[in-house]
Amino acid sequence: MSESKNLWGGRFSGAADKTFAEFNRSFSFDRRLLEHDVRASVAHCHGLARARVLTVDEAGRIEHGLQQILELANANSDFESASAEDVHSFVEAQLVASIGDTGRKLHTGRSRNDQVATDLRLWLRDAIDLLSSQIRSAQSALLDFAEAHPDAVLPGYTHLQRAQPILFAHWCLAYFEMLDRDSERLRDARVRVNVMPLGSAALAGTSYAIDREAVAEELGFDAVSRNSLDAVSDRDFCVEFVSACSLVMVHLSRLAEDIILYATTEFGFFELSDAVATGSSLMPQKKNPDSMELVRGKAARVFGHNAALLTMLKGLPLAYNKDMQEDKEAVFDAFDTTANCLAVTSLVLRNITLNEARMRDAASHGYMNATELADYLVRKGMPFREAHDAVGRIVMLAIDRNLELQELPIDDFRKTSSLFEEDVFEALTLTKTLESKSQPGGTSPVRVAEALVAARASLLS
Numbered sequence: 001m002s003e004s005k006n007l008w009g010g011r012f013s014g015a016a017d018k019t020f021a022e023f024n025r026s027f028s029f030d031r032r033l034l035e036h037d038v039r040a041s042v043a044h045c046h047g048l049a050r051a052r053v054l055t056v057d058e059a060g061r062i063e064h065g066l067q068q069i070l071e072l073a074n075a076n077s078d079f080e081s082a083s084a085e086d087v088h089s090f091v092e093a094q095l096v097a098s099i100g101d102t103g104r105k106l107h108t109g110r111s112r113n114d115q116v117a118t119d120l121r122l123w124l125r126d127a128i129d130l131l132s133s134q135i136r137s138a139q140s141a142l143l144d145f146a147e148a149h150p151d152a153v154l155p156g157y158t159h160l161q162r163a164q165p166i167l168f169a170h171w172c173l174a175y176f177e178m179l180d181r182d183s184e185r186l187r188d189a190r191v192r193v194n195v196m197p198l199g200s201a202a203l204a205g206t207s208y209a210i211d212r213e214a215v216a217e218e219l220g221f222d223a224v225s226r227n228s229l230d231a232v233s234d235r236d237f238c239v240e241f242v243s244a245c246s247l248v249m250v251h252l253s254r255l256a257e258d259i260i261l262y263a264t265t266e267f268g269f270f271e272l273s274d275a276v277a278t279g280s281s282l283m284p285q286k287k288n289p290d291s292m293e294l295v296r297g298k299a300a301r302v303f304g305h306n307a308a309l310l311t312m313l314k315g316l317p318l319a320y321n322k323d324m325q326e327d328k329e330a331v332f333d334a335f336d337t338t339a340n341c342l343a344v345t346s347l348v349l350r351n352i353t354l355n356e357a358r359m360r361d362a363a364s365h366g367y368m369n370a371t372e373l374a375d376y377l378v379r380k381g382m383p384f385r386e387a388h389d390a391v392g393r394i395v396m397l398a399i400d401r402n403l404e405l406q407e408l409p410i411d412d413f414r415k416t417s418s419l420f421e422e423d424v425f426e427a428l429t430l431t432k433t434l435e436s437k438s439q440p441g442g443t444s445p446v447r448v449a450e451a452l453v454a455a456r457a458s459l460l461s
Contacts, residue, residue, distance in 0.1 A: 200228035
């Protein structure tokens with residue numbers, strides 16, 4: 001492929017310093033937009049032809065030349081050493097080399113300012129669709145995991161202290177809901193991504209009679225931008241996207257933290273398969289959850305990109321400024337990192353073995369049925385605050401005797417309240433404790449089964 005010239009050299013008589021020229025270049029990372037630059041250029045070419053700026057023959061030659069560039073780039077991605085300042089000058093230089101001076105007409109009525117904004121939106125639209133698909137895959141892995149262990153019980157925690165027993169599937173569904181919100185946020189962000197800035201030119205709009213709506217329809221945009229000044233300087237859509245990625249990473253990191261904890265010897269609930277764990281170079285007994293630790297760690301870099309974009313934008317005057325070149329590496333890496341972490345998380349979820357006996361044992365000890373005991377008294381007519389106080393005294397008694405609540409004799413219960421009857425022992429069983437949480441959103445087996453069916457249906461819709 002031919003070497004490229006700058007698109008702005010006419011006003012300059014001297015060459016740029018080599019150090020600055022390299023500092024100024026973005027081709028090493030914005031080459032990723034090549035396919036989208038070609039697509040947008042073809043649509044712009046059609047717009048110029050409809051406006052009679054290009055003849056039918058000129059438009060045909062330009063379109064053919066652009067398609068050749070795309071085919072060559074797909075067949076040979078080894079053009080890292082190209083001297084182009086950016087992907088836009090690279091494509092134009094290749095076009096001129098291929099079809100001659102006719103290629104120079106393509107840039108009529110547009111600027112790199114609206115060109116790059118259009119390319120980035122096209123790329124981001126595809127990136128959102130891919131991430132949304134990966135989120136669905138992770139959700140499917142969670143549902144498969146839950147459905148494979150319908151009777152598994154897990155201690156629920158607050159403050160990392162055992163709180164109340166829950167079904168393991170209920171735990172899986174909690175993360176399903178987090179990812180569902182992430183998917184919704186991405187869909188919402190896509191609405192604002194899918195607005196076409198092409199035709200805004202450098203900042204004031206174009207003087208050529210280009211049908212922007214027709215160009216937008218060809219490129220699959222829902223609308224055209226309403227203000228040219230805003231269109232070329234807007235990067236809100238980048239911030240929204242990376243912010244949505246940040247929340248995806250928050251949820252993946254929280255899931256990773258749970259898995260890491262539950263895979264420790266101290267918890268012993270999970271074991272990661274050899275496919276997603278590593279060992280120690282010194283301690284042969286170790287099995288480390290590096291897959292999840294990396295997901296947890298990589299969340300930080302996505303958060304950093306979010307902060308970087310906000311900081312980059314906060315002091316920029318209208319309209320375009322070269323500072324905005326910093327948007328792409330942040331957006332690209334946020335996408336890559338989030339996509340990779342979703343893929344690895346799905347893989348890990350399909351490579352975990354549960355120790356259901358240990359989980360159930362942990363859910364049956366530690367006075368996790370204390371709230372159920374208070375609810376028992378409430379159902380007998382005692383105000384909850386009084387019931388809470390009474391059960392607190394019973395728990396203290398059980399602790400002193402090193403017994404679980406259900407192991408205390410009925411006489412000890414009756415010393416606290418005459419409302420206690422023999423049926424209290426059934427109410428304290430793990431089965432009854434779970435079944436009692438029967439309102440929508442609760443952890444009762446019936447509600448969890450319904451939630452699993454609804455969640456599976458939502459993925460298919």
